[in-house]
Amino acid sequence: MKKRAAALCGAAAVLAGMVTAVPAGASGGSATAPVVGLAWKKCATGDYPTLQCASLKVPLDHREPNGRKITLALSRVPHTAKTYQGPLLVNPGGPGGSGLTLAGFVASSLPKKVAAQYDVIGFDPRGVGASRPALNCRPGHFAPVRPDSLPATSKTERANLERVESFVEACVGKYADVLPYIDTVSAVKDMDAIRAALGAGKINYFGYSYGTYLGAVYAKLFPNRVRRAVLDSVVDPTGVWHDDNLQQDHAFNDRHRALMAWIAKNDKTYRLGNDPERIEAKWYAMRSALARKPADGKVGASELEDTFMPGGYYNGYWPHLAEAFAAFVNKKDDDPLVEAYENFGAVDASGENGYSVYASVQCRDASWPRDWDQWRDDNWAVYDKAPFMTWNNAWYNAPCAFWPTKSLTPVDVSNTALPPVLILQATDDAATPYEGGVVTHHLLSGSSLVVEQGGGNHGITLSGNACLDGHLARYLSDGTVPRGQGEADAVCEKLPDPKPLSAKPSSTSSRGSMLHGLLGFRG
Numbered sequence: 001m002k003k004r005a006a007a008l009c010g011a012a013a014v015l016a017g018m019v020t021a022v023p024a025g026a027s028g029g030s031a032t033a034p035v036v037g038l039a040w041k042k043c044a045t046g047d048y049p050t051l052q053c054a055s056l057k058v059p060l061d062h063r064e065p066n067g068r069k070i071t072l073a074l075s076r077v078p079h080t081a082k083t084y085q086g087p088l089l090v091n092p093g094g095p096g097g098s099g100l101t102l103a104g105f106v107a108s109s110l111p112k113k114v115a116a117q118y119d120v121i122g123f124d125p126r127g128v129g130a131s132r133p134a135l136n137c138r139p140g141h142f143a144p145v146r147p148d149s150l151p152a153t154s155k156t157e158r159a160n161l162e163r164v165e166s167f168v169e170a171c172v173g174k175y176a177d178v179l180p181y182i183d184t185v186s187a188v189k190d191m192d193a194i195r196a197a198l199g200a201g202k203i204n205y206f207g208y209s210y211g212t213y214l215g216a217v218y219a220k221l222f223p224n225r226v227r228r229a230v231l232d233s234v235v236d237p238t239g240v241w242h243d244d245n246l247q248q249d250h251a252f253n254d255r256h257r258a259l260m261a262w263i264a265k266n267d268k269t270y271r272l273g274n275d276p277e278r279i280e281a282k283w284y285a286m287r288s289a290l291a292r293k294p295a296d297g298k299v300g301a302s303e304l305e306d307t308f309m310p311g312g313y314y315n316g317y318w319p320h321l322a323e324a325f326a327a328f329v330n331k332k333d334d335d336p337l338v339e340a341y342e343n344f345g346a347v348d349a350s351g352e353n354g355y356s357v358y359a360s361v362q363c364r365d366a367s368w369p370r371d372w373d374q375w376r377d378d379n380w381a382v383y384d385k386a387p388f389m390t391w392n393n394a395w396y397n398a399p400c401a402f403w404p405t406k407s408l409t410p411v412d413v414s415n416t417a418l419p420p421v422l423i424l425q426a427t428d429d430a431a432t433p434y435e436g437g438v439v440t441h442h443l444l445s446g447s448s449l450v451v452e453q454g455g456g457n458h459g460i461t462l463s464g465n466a467c468l469d470g471h472l473a474r475y476l477s478d479g480t481v482p483r484g485q486g487e488a489d490a491v492c493e494k495l496p497d498p499k500p501l502s503a504k505p506s507s508t509s510s511r512g513s514m515l516h517g518l519l520g521f522r523g
Contacts, residue, residue: 037197037199038054038056038074038197038198039054040052040053040054040076040078041053041054043075045101045104047104047105047108048077048101048103048104048105048107048108050077050078050104050107051075051076051077051101051103051104052075052076052077052078053073053074053075053076053100054074054075054076055071055072055073055074056071056072056074056193056194056197057069057070057071057072058070058071058072058126058189058190058193060178060181061180061181062186062189070126070131070132070133071131071132072123072124072125072126072131072190072193072194073100073123073124073129073130073131073132074100074121074122074123074124074194075099075100075101075103075104075121075122075123076103076119076120076121076122077103077104077106077107077108077115077119077120078119079116079117079118079119080116081113081116081117083117084117084118084119085117085118085204085227085476086118086119086200086202086203086204086227087118087119087120087121087195087198087200087203087204088106088118088119088120088121088203088204088205088206088476089121089122089123089191089194089195089203089204089205089206090102090103090106090120090121090122090205090206090207090211091123091125091205091206091207091208091210091211091214091215092208092209092211092518092519092520093207093208093209093210093211093212093233093459093519093520094125094128094209094210094211094354094357094358094361094520095125095184095187095210095214095357095358095361095362096125096127096128096353096354096355096356096357096358096361097128097209097210097211097354097518097519097520098124098128098129098130098350098354099122099123099124099125100122100123100124100129100130101122101518102122102518103120103121103122104120104122105462105514105515105518106120106206106462107120109462109511109515110462110472110473110476111473113477114473114476114477117477118204118476119198121194121198123190123191123194125187125190125214125357126181126182126186126187126190127178127182127353127356127357127360128353128354128357129350129353133175133178134353135171135174135175135178135182135353135356135357135360136349136352136353136356137167137170137171137174137175137352137356137359138166138167138170138171138352138356139349139352140352141163141167141347141352141355142306142346142347142351142352142355144294144297144298144299144300144303144341144346145294145297145298145299145300145302145303146163146300146302146303147159147160147163147302148291148300148301148302149301149302149305149391149392149394149395150291150301150391151376151391157376160395160398161372161398163395164395164398164399164401164402165402167359167399168399168402168403168404171356171359171360171399171404172404175360176404179360179364179404179405180364180405180406182357182360182361182364183360183361183364183365183408184213184214184217184361184365184411185217185221185408185411187214187361188214188217188218188221188222189221191203191214191218192218192221192222192225195225201225202224202225202226202227203225203226203227204227204228204229204476205218205219205226205228205229205230206229206230206232207229207230207231207232208232208233208459208519209232209233209235209431209432209458209459209519210235211231212231212232212233212234212235212432212436212440213235213237213240213413215229215231216231216237216411216413216415216440216443216444217411217413219413219415219418219421219444220411220412220413220414220415221411223415223417223418224417226418226419227419228419228421228422228475228476228479229418229421229422230421230422230424230461230472230475230476231421231422231423231424231440232424232425232459232460232461233424233425233426233429233431233432233437233458233459233460234423234425234432234436234437234440235432235436235440236432236433236435236436236439236440237410237411237412237413237436237439237440237443238439239436240365240366240410241362241365241366241368241397241400242366242367242368242369242397242400244436245393245397246378246379246382247433247435248393248430248431248433249382249383249386249388249389249390249393250382250385250386250433251312251428251429251430251431251433252309252312252386252388252389252393252430252431253385253386253387253388253389253390254386254428254430255311255312255428255430255456256280256308256311256312256388256389257276257280258315258428258456259308259311259315259318259321259322260276260277260279260280260283261276262315262318262322262497263276263279263318263322263325263326264276264279266322266499266500269322269326269500270322270323270325270326270500271326271330272322272325272326272329272330282325282329283308283325284387286304286325286328286329287301287304287305288301290303290304295328295334295337295338295341296334296335296338298338298341298342299334299337299338299341299345302392303341303345304337304341304345305388305389305392306341306344306345306346306347306392307321307324307337307340307341307344307345308321308344308388309345309389309392309521310344310345310516310521312389312430312431312456312458313430313431313457313458313459313516313519313521314457314458314459314512314513314516315456315457315497315498316457316498316512316513316516317344317516318497318498319498319499319500319501320340320343320344320501321340321344322500323336323500323501324336324337324339324340325337344521351520354520355396359397359399359400359403362397362400363399363400363403363405363407364403364405364407364408365407365408365410366407366408366409366410367407368397368400368401368403368407369401370401370402371401372401375394375398375401379391379394413440413443413444414443414444414445415443415444415445416445416446418444418445418446418447419446419479420446420447420448420479420481421444421446421447421448422447422448422450422471422472422475422481423437423440423441423444423447423448423449423450424437424449424450424451424452424460424461424468424471424472425437425438425449425450425451425452425460426451426452426455426456426457426458426460426494427451427452427453427454427455427456428454428455428456429455429456429457429458429460430456430458431458432458434451437449437451438487441487447481448481448482448483448489448490449487449488449489449490450468450471450482450488450489450490450491450492451488451490451491451492452465452468452491452492452493452494453491453492453493453494454493454494455494455495456494457512457516458516458519459515459516459519462511462515463511463512463515463516464495464511464512465492465494465495467492467493468492471490471492
């Protein structure tokens with residue numbers, strides 16, 4: 001989550017130039033929101049010199065278009081070509097991820113000829129980042145050292161529950177009037193207000209992770225307003241959100257074991273052995289040691305999980321994590337581990353904001369068990385097979401056991417009214433397991449599924465795989481999608497696994513690190 005802070009550079013300028021739009025109804029019918037225009041201001045960064053920013057007022061409750069307004073922060077890289085294909089809205093996932101800088105990244109990472117034909121539009125969804133109000137329920141909620149995530153005793157379970165309940169109470173105390181409107185459907189209606197403010201009859205869309213569900217729901221509610229849509233690393237829309245999180249636990253455990261196997265293959269560097277199972281046992285021994293005595297008073301068992309969890313999203317982090325692991329085991333040196341925690345696991349204010357929105361959306365979007373006994377039984381059952389992050393993930397989502405707002409019914413995203421949608425999915429993705437891509441492919445009639453065989457990263461386009469990026473570029477250029485005979489319409493080989501750290505990172509790893517810094521974690 002700390003990585004996400006970099007995505008907010010220059011965001012302070014976003015609130016300039018405020019306008020108001022009244023969104024169209026959610027039925028996807030013929031109603032059209034008024035065209036109001038946006039006052040774009042320069043908000044360039046060193047990396048993205050053409051980035052512009054604006055803001056847009058929308059109803060807090062879309063059923064009351066003349067009622068209280070909230071503010072959405074927007075960004076844009078404007079088109080430069082004579083051929084103009086309309087706005088391309090981009091979203092990094094979460095829920096809770098800021099999309100302002102993602103617009104610059106996407107525009108600079110696509111082939112110039114393709115990017116030049118679009119206005120690439122980023123936005124901070126309601127509650128996020130530079131949008132107002134921005135939620136931060138309980139500053140310091142992730143401050144170290146937290147209780148051990150593994151509730152091996154009733155005392156530890158109670159400590160974790162008290163922490164969760166304090167978070168919920170703080171959210172209610174600060175945002176009781178806002179929480180009923182922090183959900184996916186409301187965010188989708190905001191997207192349609194953005195479309196109207198841009199003066200566009202249709203949008204193009206490119207979403208990662210949770211952004212795939214956001215895009216699928218938009219397409220369900222407004223099918224006639226979708227021109228093209230790209231879904232990368234796809235949420236299973238039939239498991240929103242309780243079942244999806246339990247499936248994540250199994251997939252993250254597999255990905256953690258892939259890291260252990262990679263360390264074994266690089267034993268000459270790390271000296272942790274060449275047996276992945278024994279290396280995994282050393283990792284859990286490290287966890288136990290940190291539960292007893294946190295490193296530098298910062299990295300306990302829960303913080304260790306936070307530090308290694310990003311390795312399940314992106315294997316470019318593996319060399320850093322392996323070095324910290326090896327130093328702790330072989331040299332009794334915990335400084336590299338503390339540094340890794342500060343880089344990958346520590347949560348800053350933007351991360352607290354992201355988590356506040358994450359919890360608000362997930363708990364509002366769908367029903368969760370309200371009986372803690374069921375949570376306990378479900379998660380111990382999963383832990384027996386997938387111990388790596390089951391309980392860490394359980395506590396992350398546990399506010400939903402106590403959330404004050406009434407749950408909505410998840411949207412059935414099945415759709416026969418869309419142009420071809422391009423779906424891209426890695427087979428070993430942990431955050432959004434492979435099945436989500438397949439399910440969504442079947443639900444979106446006419447869609448095309450491109451698979452990265454053997455890939456385990458989350459967010460796979462614009463991070464160095466030329467095969468995947470070729471499919472993306474052709475689709476955004478002229479709507480071309482591959483058509484195959486099997487489950488997948490096209491298959492791309494995964495990128496090679498990373499090598500141990502060297503003085504000079506490759507351009508591919510640099511692009512991947514940039515993307516995954518913007519996507520953040522848990523999203």
